[in-house]
Amino acid sequence: MATLSDITVSASINSLSAFLFLVAFAILRLQPMNDRVYFPKWYLKGIRENPSTSGPLVKHYVNLDVRMYLRLLNWIPAALKMPQLELIEHAGLDSAVYIRIYLLGLKIFVPIALLAFGVLLPVNYTGGNFSIMSLKMKDITFGQIDKFSISNVPPASKRLAAHIIMAYVFTFWTCYILYKEYKIVTDMRLNFLASQKRRPDQFTVIVRNVPSDADESVSEHVEHFFRVNHPGQYLTHKVVYNANKLAKMVDKKKDLHNRLIYYTNKYERRPSKRPTTKTGFWGLWGKKIDAINYYTEEIDKLGREEVAERERVIGDPEAVVPAAFVSFRSRWGAAVCAQTQQTRNPTRWLTDWAPEPRDVYWKNLAIPFVELNVRKLVMAVALFGLIFSFMIPITIVQTLANIESIEKVLPFLKPIVEKGSTKSFIQGFLPGIVLKIFLLVLPMILMEMSKIEGYVAVSDLEAKSAAKLYLFLLVNVFLGSIVTGTALQQLKEFLNKSASEIPKTVGVSVPMKATFFITYIMVDGWAGIAAEVLRLFPLIMYHLKNIFLVKTDKDRDEAMDPGSLLWPITEPRLQLYFLLGLVYSTVTPILLPFIIIFFAFAYLIFRHQIINVYHQKYESAASFWPDVNRRIIIGLIISQLSLLGLLSTKQAANSTPVLLALPVLTFAFHKFCKNRFESAFRKFPLQDAMIKDTLERATEPQLNLKEYLKDAYTHPVFKGGEVELMDIDEVDECHVVATKRSSRKGSQAGTSDGCPEDRTGIYAV
């Protein structure tokens, strides 16, 4: 167990590294060349332009203004200055509500910490159990920190009453704040929805599992059905094509196109030597060929295939999946259709709110109902397997990735590997790196699992991935640290233990792990957040792209990677801090300041990021809040049960019924919140729909809604992110002409008419 000074050292190291990250950030963000990395949001909004080109060249890249450096920390008040309403306007409701989670952490834990330091710390410190304990059991080393924890209170002491009372106070405080916050967020959401401008998804419902009809096409069937069953409300609909193959082609062409540009740039810089590539995988092996010719031809071929596929999809009735986006004359009509059952068979004509167009996950629209059930079952089993036995494949990889096997496969490395320092480095680090890589890949695996489950909106996919990750972290980080051993071993142990033993096992270990979790908070929390603001990876990527791919301002815009709030990753991880704070609030309150610093720091950083950097892909109007609320309540219940277990080992058995009431009450609070608020996040009330409709009819009586909705729900490969694909098409045409000419003439063709100048030159080889 660590002593207080150990923790001080660790805290200093981590604070220092966090501070260094911040300094690096503060300097880097002032360099004009990094402007697009640290302020992409403003570029996307069109508010920020490239730094002015007057003055010496060096000024384009490096900031030489010394005064700027003196105001290194200016970004902090700037980040906090923007008022909430403006923030919502600027970054969307999702982001604005997301940072409220950190604020919520502060609201919960600052008063709790004050109370705990005022009441529990003195009670624990004067408990005097420490000396007895340390004398009795030499094997378990108690650190100084334990003097401030409940471990220092002797068994059956009357002092434990303080902890029980505090458990009640903390629970009520947390619930009170949660309730208030839920109410605020609900109001924010409803106001946001009410003030939203007209959007296609307000009028549109997604209908899935349209039954097949012998006499009618899907499109006719949908039209007839809704015309009959929603008379006066049905407006229009859009069938969905199975364009997955086409979408893949478009992606591939984009990739090839990037490569072509890369080689072209290379050639322009060194016109003396034509760049070459190899035909094999990633250009690593195979025949050596002329790169520009090769990619030009490939793009040409793919372009023709794409045109054919595009025609096939539009012409082929088989390519129409039994799903459609149905639009109504009013929001009221759409709200009615989304909330009601259409036919006797609840597996057909399934209607639900359409996700906003950006949010649709097109691939999953075609999955039939029965298959969905099977997929969900399979994924549930897989998730269980992943959570409880993820260590098995990792251990196998770790065993394979040891020195002996490396020497076997790559014998030429033997002399290097066998060197003492390298060897110990590999042996010490490799297993850790394998685990780290797995943890980095994990969210992607979980996302793939959610995709297999068949949700049709990206926001749903992200919510489900977050739920999975939360479960994983809860079992493998929290429980895994407390009850040491792999999750599978824990599971076995728990299965073989009685229900009343489990909280005991957890409860007893909790105070012993306090120092571990304090370190965890500093490493994963503090340093992690500081790394977030530095954006090292996007920084590097941006400059690489800038060097190799960027030719025009538009390219530069595309090279910018603003990223977004990685909600399905950050939220579950941040829930861990709520859990830790709640669990330790009564046990080892000295952990609380670390949590508070984390929340305050993260709030600051993320507020800065959502103002200046992130660009959200879609807007769900804070639909994630019920999940956030539920998970904090889960944390609260876990904390109550672990305290219960801990106290039952402290020979305070008569405290059990008193404490048992807490989880029951907390669960009742959860049910209450769910009933009271959740439907605001799932349904759209008719009254609000009616108000918006009436208002719109009064202000814009001439609105042609059908025209407005015409292309909203067209698969992106058809409307083609219109600008983006058109570009490629233009290029293609030029290129086709160019290659035809070149093949005919056998030599260089001139600049072909109508094609952008700086590109056609390349093709005309």
Added chain:
Amino acid sequence: MATLSDITVSASINSLSAFLFLVAFAILRLQPMNDRVYFPKWYLKGIRENPSTSGPLVKHYVNLDVRMYLRLLNWIPAALKMPQLELIEHAGLDSAVYIRIYLLGLKIFVPIALLAFGVLLPVNYTGGNFSIMSLKMKDITFGQIDKFSISNVPPASKRLAAHIIMAYVFTFWTCYILYKEYKIVTDMRLNFLASQKRRPDQFTVIVRNVPSDADESVSEHVEHFFRVNHPGQYLTHKVVYNANKLAKMVDKKKDLHNRLIYYTNKYERRPSKRPTTKTGFWGLWGKKIDAINYYTEEIDKLGREEVAERERVIGDPEAVVPAAFVSFRSRWGAAVCAQTQQTRNPTRWLTDWAPEPRDVYWKNLAIPFVELNVRKLVMAVALFGLIFSFMIPITIVQTLANIESIEKVLPFLKPIVEKGSTKSFIQGFLPGIVLKIFLLVLPMILMEMSKIEGYVAVSDLEAKSAAKLYLFLLVNVFLGSIVTGTALQQLKEFLNKSASEIPKTVGVSVPMKATFFITYIMVDGWAGIAAEVLRLFPLIMYHLKNIFLVKTDKDRDEAMDPGSLLWPITEPRLQLYFLLGLVYSTVTPILLPFIIIFFAFAYLIFRHQIINVYHQKYESAASFWPDVNRRIIIGLIISQLSLLGLLSTKQAANSTPVLLALPVLTFAFHKFCKNRFESAFRKFPLQDAMIKDTLERATEPQLNLKEYLKDAYTHPVFKGGEVELMDIDEVDECHVVATKRSSRKGSQAGTSDGCPEDRTGIYAV
């Protein structure tokens, strides 16, 4: 443990008693005086008249036709003859579907029994473990029955594979039959709903928690809200008065009225002596007074109070509860309103389908939303307490109700009580009787608990009571018999056992309890069902009423108590047989024939009863089926887990993963059923609503729906169960006149004008 011959004896005794009940029934039902007890349904339908009055008087009471007695069992084919469609027409869908549960039992268990007898019985019988076991462990006595059970298979035997395979076969068969049945019932329900005539509840929605408005009354507020938010669809509405006090008065008056009739009859039979009563509780003590005068005055007084209360309720805006029945122009409009959320705040303007008028539980309409949550929580805790500690109060009562305390309280009984035979009788029986009384009262307690929970439809109340009773029986009868000890002790034991130990404990005890459950099936099942058909209690009550209260044919009609399917009591009890059958199908298949006989017998009896006797109070269109299906699946999962536990003690550890798949698959099946069918029982699809609307508009374009709906949802005390209350009112008026006259004249008044003759005579005292 019982031997085979023990069971044979028990079976004979129970069959004999069941047979005697049946013979008694067969004879009693032929007597004309009992006609209204055994065929009330036909009287209510107006098809059957009183037996013809020609012939000698004795013929009115006793059937002297010998030929009839020769065809004693004629009722059996008669009960089976009616085809299902006619049955639905005659008795309603609820009843018709209810008896399908017994048929479902036969469909599941007959093939399972055949397979089990063909495969498992030989495997068990030749297992040869019995001799070894009985030698080894003398303390546990194995009966002959165990030769046919899995106990006879030695541990780690390859024969156990047969049981595992059979567990799979049985599970798949059960699920297959459940799926088919669910489908059939769903279709029956939907067809029933589609073919239903116009009913007020098709157009009506119940709205609760209407927010209070400073400027408008509840009625105005409701009208404005729905006129705005359901334009073109809103038709009319009916506010709900808090008439609970008034309803109590009406009930009390009815009761007084009965007493008055009783004394009047008595007086008429012996005009020499005026009947007297006492003013105290139940007429047991207090001042002796003239009964007829007393009750006449009381009725008079109450009648005036009632009129005042009625006026107060209708006039007082405070008496209007914030709930209303809102009716729409079309079924489509009502379906839309019932399935959607109306406003931002999901605790206000709560809309749901209106129960049919007979089904409304008026008392609960006024409960506000938050209170509902609190009530549910409290009742959940109370139910938990009731299930796990119901033995505590019972034990206390049992201790109090022993001989010593009886002697103390009633010392004069001492000489009688002290007699040897009486003493042993009391000591042997009294505790049992206390328990029996509790079990009889239990459904009423559970019903009261459901009422407190605040459901607004009688059908909901019954469904929730059934759920509570099922839980109670599952814990206290099934688990209680298997793991001996009270439920509280079991709970403690289970809490102190590991999760993997629990199925083991249950599994090991299961085969040992086979004989107990066989006896249980015979006593509770066979004899219980036979007692059902005899209707001893209604028979006695009818004749008592006939003697004391009945004067006219109408009175006789009222004295008839057709009763109804006591769904909240019979269904949970019958689920126990499914559970037993499934649990023992792989373990001790010899139990299955007993179950099959129960189902066949019960099917026959209940089919007879619903045709000839029961009169359902409301029609829910089989809305209980999801519960039935779910509970059978719970039984299936319990059976799988107990087999798992049993086999894990048989050193067939590698069977665990194989068997673990079963509950997972079964649960998946449950989810599938729920998704596929349940909404047909909860929602009303728009398509069906539209079809019915269109049809109606075509066939009855002149229909005045507003007029049709006018009084549908008036509280029964206002429209007064019109016939019933009007009667009383008429009587009142007559009576008021009569008493006025008598008080004026001080002597007998003549037959007053316009009042039914045979009654006014009474009042004119």
